[in-house]
Amino acid sequence: MTSWVRERLGAAGAPAMLEGGPSFAYVFGSVLVFLLVFEGLTGIALGMFYSPSTTDAWGSVAYLQDQTTWGWLVRGLHHHGGGAIVVVAGLHLVQTAVAGAYKKPRELVWWLGVLLLVLVVVWAVTGYVLRWDQEGYWANRVELGIAAGGPFGAQIQQVALGGNDHGNLSLTRFYGLHALLFPVLVGALGYLHVKVARRHGTTPVRANRTAPRFPDQAVRDAIACAVALAMLMGVVVAREGVELAAPADPSQSYDARPLWYFRWLFELRELAGSAEKLVALAAPAIVGGFLVALPLLDRGPSRRVRARLPWLGGLAGLLALIGALTMMSFARDANDGELAKRQERARAVAARARELAKTHGVPSSGGQDVWLAAPGARGRKVFADNCRGCHEDVERRAPLITAGHGDRAWMRDFLSDPSGDKFWGRTQLVVSQPLAEAWKDSWLEFLAPELSPMPAMNELDPADMDAVVELMYAQTGATDVDAAKRTAGVKVFGAVCSDCHELAFEVVGQGGPNLVGLGSRAYYFDFVGNPKHPLYMGPDRSFMPRFDAELSIEDRAAVADYLVWLRTATPQDLAALDGP
Amino acid sequence: MSDPDRRKFLSIATCAIGGGVGLVSVAPVLRVILDPAGKETVTSPSAPLDLGPAARFVAGEPPRRVEVIAPVVKDAWTAARGVVLGAAWVTRIGPRPGDVDARSAICPHLGCGVGYDPAQNNYLCPCHDSRFALSGDVLSGPSERGLDALPVSVSADGRLLLTWERYKIGQATKERA
Structure with a gap:
């Protein structure tokens, strides 16, 4: 069969001979060719998923890694295959040196080999940044920083980066270098290297012996390639591919x-x-x-x-x-114990980012916004920047707003003790109570009701309490409302609450906020916009500032979404949102 | 073993090992490249999309072209917001709020975007000159079926809700793509 193939390939006739006979010492060059072709194959597969832009790069790699069959394997093979090339190139170099094969007239082969080694290593650098995760991003910053210190450093850096800073042009450039220029360059120089080496022949290991390259040397090459592939597969499977860190984030420090x-x-x-x-x-x-x-x-x-x-x-x-x-x-x-801790944390951050990318997708604004993809996350960010100081921190001066806000248990707790520490306890409504008490019998009496907080509803019959809780809970827009209880709640509301509060659209209550849609997205949106509106707290009862000018419509909507999300969120959900 | 026999054995061994190495190298690559086949990599929202107040579509007026915008589309790794999925031609066909007819602007012939021709008060596909009546029926041209009606409804507060669907092109029967 092989003779049939050889004849068709036009290789019939005298087979190529190997001076000195076959040897396992000669396999490294063949293994390098195999590994380079292997990198090309796996690279093609990666290229069919990769998107070289700062907004998409990390997301596309995360998609390949976590949402395709064997994507992690091919990525791992490509990454560690690069390392394998460096190892085998090193062995090749040592073998050549020991054999003295760099000597006249083979200097050119040696120099081409050294050049190829340098190119292969630089090639790897151009690939490391492509994933645009913390690891690749920071490593690339450092590498270019080093290069900038050399001759023509600034120029090299600008050309490599595509301008003054890391951005879209950097990624398209590194991708172009990695997937287009280097394969052609290394391919051409590698071809020349092999061609010239073949002309000179090997430096024979044994005198007075010659054998055909095929199959005598070829079988050794094939065995070596199989061993290399098996070892590579072993490394990749044992290491579960190659890590993907959290998306590149210039604001975060990272142990690159x-x-x-x-x-x-x-x-x-x-x-x-x-x-x-x-x-x-x-x-x-x-x-x-x-x-x-x-x-x-x-x-x-x-x-x-x-x-x-x-x-x-x-x-x-x-x-x-x-x-x-x-x-x-x-x-x-x-x-370094401290480093281990930081790396542990970085791994947790990466795992969280990839989990978010898998479940919610990466926002089109880019990988670094993957944290905002989870429900409530955008609003959590706005809340943290604008509301947390008053509503969540230890030093807060306003009602606590956290997981479970607005659910049935929250409604019940509030009704039982509205002046409690979790609710109005730290606000002027309660803090100024002694003042109101003092004013009661003075000429300032007319001011006192304005400052009265809501009385506790402890004396309510348990069934009535259940009913009014259900009525309030129904305002949130929750879908699991007990209709009978809610209807009963309307009666209780009329008897107990309606002196101060209203449950009709756009009707101002007599001293208390209108409660239609309490805890719904629309209610939160409007309340946060203007809490001093007569429909809500009124002009004198709340220190809370207006946010309708402070926050953009999007941000205010995000906060409203967040507050709605809190109703069904657990403290664990909230902790997860804040990230590791 | 004689030398020719040994060489023959080595030749076969070389081909076998080389073939094995080739197969093991290519298999994962092919598997990954084929991964998107049969997957829903771009999700379209199945929930109805808000097209604004139903009352703005008035009987007797020319059809309105409405862009169908999905709040969120998951496109492989990206969760994109406000993605334009396509367009629909909307006309009022009766007095009740829900008496609204929406036709996908995708030509059932070969998928070009169908426009409105005010001169003849009907729809015209610019690619192959298929003409459709305001009712959606084919008037002339190569299209094998009329413009595809899209499911519409009206919400309690009077907003027109449209469910975006794509249908197979180039056939006489309307079938979801």
Whole structure:
């Protein structure tokens, strides 16, 4: 069968031969080609979901990660596949160096290889930012900050970013670099690298032996590819793919860490102290310079390891240093208890953000607004900015407004003790009571009723209490109203409440607020807009300011939505809304 | 094992291992690419949408074009607000508040947007010149069926509520898409 294929491919005739025979030492190049093609395949799949804009990038990745079958797997394979390329490229480099294959006349192959290694690593950097989560965003800021310190740094930074700051153009650019330019560039240079290497042939491992590339070497290559794929799959499954942090948020601090193959540089910066900028640029230059110079320095004809010990020792020393620095960096993080706590919190924030994206979708304003997608969340934000000080904080001066506000239990508690601490207890209505009492028998008596809070309804018959609670609860627009009780409540209302309150549209009560639609969205919207309206608290009984000018219509509607949401919310729901 | 036999075995082994590697590499990629097939990635609201007071549609007046705007549409990862889903042509056909006829502005022929032609007081699709009477019936042109009526109702406070639906195009029978 293989001969049939070979004939059709036009490869019939003398098979390509391998000087010195096959060896597992030669597999790394083939594995690299396989991994690059694999990155291309998985990249195509990712590209069919990814949207390179600041508003959509994180959402599209979160969608792929959490709402598709195997999306997490392909993303994980693509991410860790990049790491695998760096590992295998390193092995390839070491094998080549040990074999002395950089020597004349193969210098060009070696230099192309070194260039490809640099390109592959930069390629990974252009991909890391695309997810536009905290991790990728901050890492990219740092990386570009380092690049800006080098020659033509400012220009490089501006071109890479597409202007002066991270934005839509940055993402389209990095996407273009990552998915269009680098594949072509690495593909072309890689082709050249392989082509020139094939012309020179291998540096034979054994003398006086030759074998056809196919199948003798090919079977070893295939086995190596299978092993690489199996190991990659193992890593991805064990690590459950690759993390996706919370959406990029320039206002939040974040412990950004670079990709693991930059950890040695990261550690070096830590150690360098004030010289970090110089070190961050100089160290890669030294490593790269040594690799480029190696064929020029080690010019002797011998490929024997023993004859080249100083040069191989230098390479081994550099690699050992890089390895040690990498381990030191991970050890430093592992021993930092505070960092572990922050990372734990960051993971919780990420999990919450992704849960919100999954259940409610990402608002079109962008990933950083995913927090506003949950019911009540927009209003919670407005409430926190404008209302919480008076209505929720420990130091509040107004009725407490929290989970369960406006439900049956709340209505009952309120009716039982309207002057309680949770209700009017801290407001001027109650605080100024002694004054009102004192005025009762003076010439100021006419002012006293204005300041009287609502009396407690403790003496109500339990059935009547139930009925009036149901009537008030019905005002909220809740759907689970007991109609019979509500009807009974109308009678009780007429007997007990209607001296002060009204239950007819637009009729001002005699001393108390109109209660039609109490606790409904419309009621809250109007009340918050102007609590001093005669329909509500009246001009003298409340310190609460008007919010109809203070808040936009949207914000006021959001607060109204939030207050309605509170009725059925639990303290846990509220805590969840505030996030980890 | 003789050398040719060994080579033959190695050839088969190479192809088998290579094929296996290829399959394992391609399978997850294909699975993910095919993921959206059969999924409702863009949700349309099933609840009726408020088109404003029903009284603004007056008998005898030319049909009004009403944009159908969904409060929230989930589009893959995005929850977009105020999304224009399409348009409907609305006419009053009787005295009661609910006597209102709404036709989807999507041409049942091939899905272009149907406009109103004031000169002839009927609907005209600009793509292939299908004409429809105000009742929605086909007058001329390639469309195989009349303009699709959309379900409408009137709320207690007199607002016209329309349920947005899409129908399959290019066929004689009206069938939900």
